[in-house]
Amino acid sequence: MAESVKERPKHLNLFEIKQPLPALMSILHRVSGAGLFLMLPLLIWLFGLSLRSSESFEAFKATVGHPVVKLVLLGLLWAYLHHFCMGIRILLIDIHVGVEKAPARASALAVLVVSLALTVILGAKLW
Amino acid sequence: MVTRTVVGARYGLKDWLAQRITASIMAIYTVVMAVLLLGRDGGYEGWRAIMSTGAVRFFTFLFIVSLCYHAWVGVRDIWMDYVKPVSTRLLLHVLTLLVLVGYAGWAVQIIWRL
Numbered sequence: 732m733a734e735s736v737k738e739r740p741k742h743l744n745l746f747e748i749k750q751p752l753p754a755l756m757s758i759l760h761r762v763s764g765a766g767l768f769l770m771l772p773l774l775i776w777l778f779g780l781s782l783r784s785s786e787s788f789e790a791f792k793a794t795v796g797h798p799v800v801k802l803v804l805l806g807l808l809w810a811y812l813h814h815f816c817m818g819i820r821i822l823l824i825d826i827h828v829g830v831e832k833a834p835a836r837a838s839a840l841a842v843l844v845v846s847l848a849l850t851v852i853l854g855a856k857l858w
Numbered sequence: 859m860v861t862r863t864v865v866g867a868r869y870g871l872k873d874w875l876a877q878r879i880t881a882s883i884m885a886i887y888t889v890v891m892a893v894l895l896l897g898r899d900g901g902y903e904g905w906r907a908i909m910s911t912g913a914v915r916f917f918t919f920l921f922i923v924s925l926c927y928h929a930w931v932g933v934r935d936i937w938m939d940y941v942k943p944v945s946t947r948l949l950l951h952v953l954t955l956l957v958l959v960g961y962a963g964w965a966v967q968i969i970w971r972l
Contacts, residue, residue, distance in 0.1 A: 764932045771929070771961050779968040782909060788902040815888060818881050825878065856896070 753839040760817040763810035770807055805854050812853075813846040873931050880924035887921045910972035918969050926962040930955060 750758075767774075780791040794800055820838050823829055829838050894914075898904050908914060933954050941947045 761932075761936065764929075765936060768929050768933050775961055775965045775968070778965065782906060782968055782972060785902045788905075815885060818885065822878060822881065 751836070752843070753835055756817055756820075756839045756842050759813055760821075763814045763817075766810045767807060767814065770803070773803070774807070801858060805850070808854060808857075809846065809850040812849045813842065816842040816846045816849075876927060877931050880928040883920055883924040884928065887917055887924075890917075906972065909969065915969050915972065919966060922962055922965045922969075926958045930958050933958075 777791060777795065780787045780794065782788075795804060820829070820842050823838070824835070829835055891914075894908060895905075898908075909918070934951055937947055937950045937954070941950060
């Protein structure tokens with residue numbers, strides 16, 4: 732009476748399995764980093780425009796005042812802040828702070844909340 | 859026979875450490891610059907004055923170099939995870955490296971001209 736080998740559920744479809752919060756934050760760390768990399772030319776161009784002369788500074792202000800650019804920059808602000816907060820979390824885990832499951836989940840939530848809150852606060856202040 | 863897998867780049871502890879060091883430099887720079895910049899008005903003269911200070915230029919240069927090195931390691935990891943054909947991966951690695959070196963030069967000349 733050989734007991735049949737238990738069929739373990741295999742949910743490797745990323746759209747079906749429920750990812751724990753730290754995994755989602757980790758994915759967002761990658762997504763935000765990739766987004767920042769792709770938008771680097773825009774950011775460097777704006778940086779140069781803002782510093783070259785007082786005339787180019789006016790052009791810079793007009794450019795960042797455009798609604799579409801504003802929206803893109805707000806997205807990049809979030810990407811930067813998320814990448815920043817998640818980076819701090821990774822550095823802390825590297826030095827063995829918050830490695831256990833409960834604090835790791837709490838800090839992942841903190842990354843999500845703090846980066847979104849900072850995006851709202853800084854976004855409101857800058858515009 | 860030893861099977862060698864061509865990955866297109868060396869990686870490991872050195873890059874892991876570089877990623878942490880460059881991240882720390884950028885994090886400190888970000889906080890210091892946020893404190894310096896957020897309390898002031900939005901005019902051109904003040905912005906230019908802050909950015910042309912010797913110390914700020916020095917640390918902005920460090921930030922730019924850190925950013926490009928950090929982006930190189932991060933983007934290369936993305937290619938290594940998702941792009942399997944060696945030739946495509948190598949091409950993407952080289953293109954990433956080239957644009958990042960170009961970006962670094964572009965950004966540095968902006969602060970160097972001040």
